Amino acid sequence: MNVADPAAAKQAVQYAAHALGFSALGVADAHTDQGTYLADWLREGNHADMQWMERHLAARQNPELVLPGVRSIIMLTYEYPRTDARKTSGSIARYAQGEDYHKLLAGKLEDLSETLSFYGGQQRCFTDSGPVSERFFAARAGLGWIGRNGLLIRPRGGSYCFLASILTTLELPYDTPMPNRCGNCHxxxxxxxxxxxxxxxxxxxxxxxxxxxxxxxxxxxxxxxxxxxxxxxxxxxxxxxxxxxxxxxxxxxxxxxxxxxxxxxxxxxxxxxxxxxxxxxxxxxxxxxxxxxxxxxxxxxxx
Ligand code: B12
Ligand code: SF4
Ligand code: SF4
Structure with a gap:
């Protein structure tokens, strides 16, 4: 749906996201062609026994099935700790050292959704919880590039962050993807x-x-x-x-x-x-x- 002032709507959600502790926000066209990357990945059996990934394929490739009328995908980053705090043997990945991010971010995403509703949008929000190619859209939304480790890398923040997504029926100004800066590093x-x-x-x-x-x-x-x-x-x-x-x-x-x-x-x-x-x-x-x-x-x- 067309918004009367798309730039104002984007700015409003940007301010709100910043106030809620998100470190960056970018917008991608929900109908960007995702190619056959995910389908090929699944066909080659890279998903091991995560069968739910096959069930999500159609929705992942077509955000219309997740939210009819979707125009934009807003991608957000939320920082997690940089250091491994374990003092005894047995490492725990940095993202899982504190509280459950699914719960922590859900309320914040709902708040952002309300801001967008004010501009007439309908939304669905996820963080690692729905059929959205979060890394793909984060890269399309100009937040970073997909590194050889498969993760979204930001030039100033690296990869230690959660990704969250808001599908909205509003057409907001899209951001520009940035070049991959892995260079010759392997x-x-x-x-x-x-x-x-x-x-x-x-x-x-x-x-x-x-x-x-x-x-x-x-x-x-x-x-x-x-x-x-x-x-x-x-x-x-x-x-x-x-x-x-x-x-x-x-x-x-x-x-x-x-x-x-x-x-x-x-x-x-x-x-x-x-x-x-x-x-x-x-x-x-x-x-x-x-x-x-x-x-x-x-x-x-x-x-
Ligand atoms: C399934 C899954 C896993 C699986 C599979 C991992 C994998 N590499 O796909 C397992 C359990 C192994 C896993 C592990 C981890 N995961 Co994980 N995972 C997911 C999940 C749910 C789906 C990922 C998926 O679909 N993979 C299949 C690949 C093929 O698809 P894709 O993610 O869309 O991305 C690929 C395409 O964009 C493609 N691509 C590259 N170039 C191009 C060009 C074109 C034209 C196209 C079309 C595509 C394309 O490259 C991407 C990477 O392979 C996402 C959340 C989500 N809904 O997206 C989190 C997610 C990717 N995981 C996350 C994290 C943090 C991790 C771990 C670091 C956790 C840990 N510390 O143990 C590890 C990292 C492992 C690694 N190196 O990838 C974060 C990543 C944050 C970031 N900065 O990127 C996510 C986004 C969750 C979140 N919301 O924060 N994960
Ligand atoms: S290739 Fe190097 S720069 Fe790129 S993700 Fe891997 S370690 Fe990082
Ligand atoms: S891909 Fe990354 S997270 Fe997975 S085993 Fe290798 S180093 Fe560990």
Whole structure:
């Protein structure tokens, strides 16, 4: 739908996003051709046992199926911690050190949706929670480029951020994509412990993030051997990225920082936890979703 003053509507949502703690906002044309990248990726079996990805294919490729009349996709970034706060063995990916971002961002996205409703728009909002190609649209919205590690890289902020999306029926001014600045660097591909990265494509069946979070089957011995002491997720292809070095002055929501009791939770304590203790301990954390037995399976068995 055409807005009387699209620039004013975009500016209003930009101000509101900034006030809510989002670090950047960009707008992409919802009908941008996504090509066959995702379909090819699925056909080659890169999604391992994440069958839900096949079910989402049609909607992912056609945002009209997600929100009829959609014109723009607003993409947002929200910073998460830069350092691994664990003091004992067993690393937890930076994005999962604090509270569950799905819940943390949902209310903020609803607030932004209300701002857009004021201009006559209808919206649907997601953060890692819906059939939207978030990295693709973030790159189209000019927020950064897709690096060889498959992640959205920002020239000033690197890749340590969540992506969130708002599909809207409003036609807002679109932003311009930026060039890829990976250059001749291949550090992420070289550092990946399981060789999961190839030509900017991540094979989930090899990725330690998949095995420690999403997999429904036991970790195969070859993967286990490469896992080291990763307890939940993997940040290796981000840790080695030169764009993640310049991080001075980045403000992170305090709720995304690791609580003290997490940073010292030992393998032994984890293995002696009951379901009830686990649910209480991880009540606000995204880690709760995988359940106690999966987390225990990830950790080195207690002596
Ligand atoms: C499934 C999934 C996974 C799977 C598969 C990973 C993968 N690489 O696809 C697993 C469980 C392994 C995973 C792991 C991680 N994930 Co994940 N994941 C997703 C999810 C739900 C869908 C991704 C997907 O569809 N992948 C399939 C590929 C083919 O599609 P795609 O993402 O649209 O992007 C590709 C195309 O754009 C393509 N492309 C490149 N050039 C071109 C050119 C053209 C013309 C076209 C058409 C396409 C194209 O390249 C992109 C990357 O491969 C998204 C949320 C979402 N809804 O998008 C989060 C998401 C991508 N994950 C995220 C994160 C943080 C992670 C981890 C870092 C977590 C961790 N620390 O353990 C790791 C990183 C692993 C890695 N190197 O990719 C963030 C990324 C933030 C960022 N800065 O980019 C997202 C966006 C969630 C969020 N909302 O914040 N993830
Ligand atoms: S998250 Fe870890 S295993 Fe997955 S691609 Fe990156 S470095 Fe490789
Ligand atoms: S490590 Fe190098 S190749 Fe990989 S994403 Fe970062 S800049 Fe690109």
């Amino acid at each position: 550090r992420c591909e070289q550092a990946c412990p399981t060789a999961a990265l190839r030509n900017g494509c991540c094979n989930a069946g090899r990725c330690l993030s998949f095995w420690t979070i999403e997999a429904k089957t036991p970790i195969p011995p070859k993967i286990r051997a490469a896992m080291g002491s990763r307890l939940y997720g993997c940040d290796t292809c981000q840790e080695v990225c030169p764009w993640n070095r310049r991080q001075a002055g980045v403000e992170v929501d305090i709720r995304l920082l690791m609580p003290a009791e997490f940073s010292t939770l030992s393998d032994k304590a984890l293995h002696s936890m009951t379901e009830e203790q686990f649910n209480r301990f991880f009540a606000a954390s995204p880690i709760r979703r995988i359940g106690l037995s999966h987390l225990q399976h990830n950790s080195t068995p207690a002596e």
